[in-house]
Amino acid sequence: MSTASVSTHILDTSIGRPAQDVPVSLSAREDAEAEWTELGSSATDADGRCKDLPAPPEGTTQVRLRFETGTYLSAHRDGDAFFPEVTVTFAVVPGEHYHVPLLLNPFGYSVYRGS
Template identity: 40%
Template sequence: MTGYLTTHVLDTARGCPAAGLKIELFRIDGAARDLLKTLTTNADGRTDVQILPADEFETGTYELVFHAGAYLDANGTPPESPRFLDLIPLRFGMSEQDHYHVPLLLSPFGYSTYRGS
């Protein structure tokens, strides 16, 4: 099997996919943190393409940064200053050629993630 990376973001407070949420992917190598790409979720809360497709996949340490604050602002969540959740960084390792799915369940005051399928 060839590896690849996907995500799915659900807005648990509103009970719907989190459409229009900006996501950045970084590769971590020691102290270096290199931005590989920036994507935005579609109407289903997924990206239109795999975050890291098979032809770009490498094992290693990565970080997804979910721009939750901007998403919450755009969707009418009452603003706070500063917002409790703004940027949500998820750092994780991919150790084998496999499908890694990193979903985010989001609300204004909490989030959850796991290795999905």
């Protein structure tokens, strides 16, 4: 059975547009007690998507996406970002694809498992 795959995108809901140039890193671990291993990083494109995140290795049961939102939010708002980063951790099983969108605004965010 193949490993899980992960993709993501960010929508800035305050302006109804994709969030471009947000750094995103992907980490994985085999179980809740294991140390995190960073697998790679990317940045969102003009469509707010990261299309080149690596596949987690065999044996991965948990994945973590870290969105470095601070620079993006500060550049589009007056002052510092309330959320300098957003970290999302989720469980995975082999053979499944996980698309995890981030809906972001200056004072809130939500995530969900998309398709």
